[in-house]
Amino acid sequence: MNDIKFNGGINIAIKIPKFKYQETVKFYREILKLEVTEKEIKNPTVSKTHEVKFGNNIIWLDCVDNYTHSETWLELKTPNVEKATEYLKSNGIETCDELEEIPKDNHWIMDPAGSVFIIGKDNSEYSLD
Numbered sequence: 001m002n003d004i005k006f007n008g009g010i011n012i013a014i015k016i017p018k019f020k021y022q023e024t025v026k027f028y029r030e031i032l033k034l035e036v037t038e039k040e041i042k043n044p045t046v047s048k049t050h051e052v053k054f055g056n057n058i059i060w061l062d063c064v065d066n067y068t069h070s071e072t073w074l075e076l077k078t079p080n081v082e083k084a085t086e087y088l089k090s091n092g093i094e095t096c097d098e099l100e101e102i103p104k105d106n107h108w109i110m111d112p113a114g115s116v117f118i119i120g121k122d123n124s125e126y127s128l129d
Contacts, residue, residue: 009075077122
């Protein structure tokens with residue numbers, strides 16, 4: 001399993017408490033003057049979301065009604081999600097897919113400090129098969 005590869009994805013999600021959400025959207029739009037667009041979302045844990053163009057990345061400002069502080073969630077890409085998940089489990093990193101609804105072939109994990117990562121399929125040239 002030494003051939004497992006991970007790459008950072010373009011998506012960064014900032015989970016924001018409801019009471020700080022509008023002020024945070026305003027900060028990105030009016031103070032930083034970044035391109036901010038509200039997007040429709042149907043998710044049981046995220047009530048609103050805005051897409052922010054952030055260089056080559058996209059920051060998702062997610063309004064989460066039951067949070068008391070913000071969290072930043074990151075994206076990892078790998079050519080073979082299941083093989084990578086087995087590798088992570090063999091190293092003591094369990095999935096925590098109950099965090100938020102995602103497509104079934106992706107997984108959530110956390111680093112030891114509690115940072116959340118989504119593991120998804122990377123369609124780059126290298127292969128684990």
